[in-house]
Every structure is written in structure tokens, then in C-alpha cells.
Amino acid sequence: MKKRIAAMVLSACMVMSMAVPAFAEEETESSVDLSAVETVTEGVLTVATSPDFAPYEFYAIDEDGNATLAGFDIALAGYIADYLGLELEIVTVDFDGVLSELQTKSVDLGIAGLSPDPDRESIMDFSDYYYYGGQSFVTVKGKEDLFTSLEDTNNPSYSIGVQTGSIQVDLANEYSPDADIVSLPKVTDIITDLLTGNLDGAYIETDVAKSYATNYEDLVLVLDVPYDVEGGAIGVSKGNETLLAAVNEAIAAALEDGSMDRFVAEANELATGEKYEGLLEEETETEALTE
Numbered sequence: 001m002k003k004r005i006a007a008m009v010l011s012a013c014m015v016m017s018m019a020v021p022a023f024a025e026e027e028t029e030s031s032v033d034l035s036a037v038e039t040v041t042e043g044v045l046t047v048a049t050s051p052d053f054a055p056y057e058f059y060a061i062d063e064d065g066n067a068t069l070a071g072f073d074i075a076l077a078g079y080i081a082d083y084l085g086l087e088l089e090i091v092t093v094d095f096d097g098v099l100s101e102l103q104t105k106s107v108d109l110g111i112a113g114l115s116p117d118p119d120r121e122s123i124m125d126f127s128d129y130y131y132y133g134g135q136s137f138v139t140v141k142g143k144e145d146l147f148t149s150l151e152d153t154n155n156p157s158y159s160i161g162v163q164t165g166s167i168q169v170d171l172a173n174e175y176s177p178d179a180d181i182v183s184l185p186k187v188t189d190i191i192t193d194l195l196t197g198n199l200d201g202a203y204i205e206t207d208v209a210k211s212y213a214t215n216y217e218d219l220v221l222v223l224d225v226p227y228d229v230e231g232g233a234i235g236v237s238k239g240n241e242t243l244l245a246a247v248n249e250a251i252a253a254a255l256e257d258g259s260m261d262r263f264v265a266e267a268n269e270l271a272t273g274e275k276y277e278g279l280l281e282e283e284t285e286t287e288a289l290t291e
């Protein structure tokens with residue numbers, strides 16, 4: 001289900017990122033004419049994300065007990081909106097929805113731990129990398145010994161989870177083609193099914209698996225999975241070259257001025273702390289935030 005969430009009600013993490021002075025570009029001599037950036041809605045930067053992916057994007061609990069969007073992708077979205085002098089609007093969808101929102105140009109950006117997979121280049125442009133990380137095969141305690149190599153995962157008796165639309169589908173098809181590959185809309189669904197025994201293993205981004213493993217001790221990362229594209233980039237509405245250039249400039253600034261490091265540290269802390277929302281379903285938890 002698609003939800004539009006006003007920037008005003010975003011997490012503390014967001015609010016902090018908004019403390020970055022607006023129009024910072026005036027001080028840093030932007031090489032891009034930021035006033036020429038065109039967006040889907042004038043004056044607004046519309047960003048699609050899939051908040052099932054701690055520490056990139058997830059739900060945390062604010063002081064009033066409400067579920068709020070958090071994570072370093074959300075903080076980066078706020079930074080970029082500020083950099084461009086635009087208001088931020090976040091659209092939450094499942095991950096395959098992030099891809100289709102970009103494809104239909106309903107949003108300006110997709111910020112969702114997106115791997116710049118060459119197969120996606122026909123439906124979006126990619127920014128420069130803003131984060132680096134690899135891939136893992138994950139299982140639960142007690143099943144570690146079943147998976148000592150990627151060949152072990154390629155067995156018809158195993159059910160292996162992947163997120164619909166993700167590059168993890170490709171990894172499963174490559175390394176575990178004989179297994180029962182189960183594609184689920186949310187990474188949090190995959191984790192639930194691993195914990196309840198419905199799945200034997202799953203392909204998940206390493207830092208995401210580590211984050212959930214901190215909260216769910218039964219999860220274990222057992223294998224590193226080779227993948228060519230080791231990192232995350234922003235999906236930009238295809239053909240919007242001024243926006244792409246401006247986003248790359250904002251990413252460079254966030255990496256340069258220490259903001260990105262701070263966003264990652266804050267997200268990691270929040271994702272492993274008691275304010276974390278865990279696997280609870282967004283549909284019921286975020287009603288108060290939706291318009």
C-alpha cells in the first residue's frame with residue numbers, strides 16, 4: 001500500500017538533518033544551477049522508499065510512542081531536499097514499488113539501499129555511490145551447519161527467501177537455482193519466516209542482516225555472497241540530468257562534511273536500540289502519520 005507522509009512528521013533523525021542550513025549551496029559554489037532543477041511537484045522533492053531495511057530505512061518509535069520513519073536513507077533524503085531548497089515528501093511502498101514509482105516517473109528519487117544494477121538502467125538513472133556494503137546468506141541458529149558453502153544452498157529441500165524485485169532474486173537464481181526460491185514483498189517478512197521456520201535461509205544485504213541479527217539473536221549470517229555491485233546509489237527519475245547532477249553534488253557534500261557518517265551512526269544506534277519498531281507491520285503502526 002502506498003502512503004504519503006508529510007516531511008513535518010518524520011523522525012528526530014530527519015529533524016536533525018534539517019538543521020543543515022538551507023541554501024548551503026550558495027556557500028559551496030554549486031556547479032549545478034539548483035534553481036533549474038525540475039521535480040514532479042514544484043517546490044517538493046518526492047522520494048520513494050521501502051522501510052523494511054534497517055539501518056537504511058525502518059520504523060522507530062518517537063517520544064510519543066508513534067512509529068516514525070528513520071534510517072540513514074531518510075536522513076540523506078532530508079539533506080538532499082535541504083541542499084536543493086525543496087520540501088521533502090516521502091512515499092513508502094514495498095521495494096518493487098520503489099522501482100515502479102521510478103519507472104512511471106511518479107517520484108523524483110528512489111532512496112532504498114538501491115544497488116545500481118545495470119539491468120535497471122532502462123528505467124532509472126543512478127547517482128554516485130553513497131554507501132558501500134556486501135551481500136550475505138542468512139539462516140537461523142541450529143541450521144548453520146547445513147550451509148557451509150553456497151553450493152550447500154542449492155538443494156530442492158530448502159526454502160530460500162528473497163525480496164521481490166531485489167538483486168537478491170538474481171543471487172538466489174545464480175547460487176541456489178534448485179532450491180524453492182520464495183519471493184516476499186518485505187525484508188521483514190523474510191526475517192519473520194526465517195524465525196518461524198517457514199524459510200531455511202535467505203539472501204539479504206550484509207549490513208541489514210547484521211542489524212536485524214542484533215535484535216533477533218536467532219538470525220545468523222553464515223556466508224558471504226559475491227556480487228559485482230558493492231554498494232548503494234540513489235535511483236533518479238530517468239533523463240532528469242539537472243536533478244541527477246544536483247543529487248550527486250549533494251551526496252558529495254554529505255560525504256565530505258561528515259553528515260553521512262553521522263546519519264549512519266545514528267541509524268545504527270536507533271536500529272539496535274529500544275526505540276526500534278522491529279518486525280511490526282507498518283499498516284497498523286503508522287496510521288497516525290498518514291494524511
Ligand code: ARG
Pocket residue numbers: 049050051052053056057095112113114115116163165166167168187205
Ligand atoms: N540492494 C538491493 C537491491 O537494490 C536490495 C534493496 C532493498 N531495499 C529495501 N529498502 N528493501 O535490489
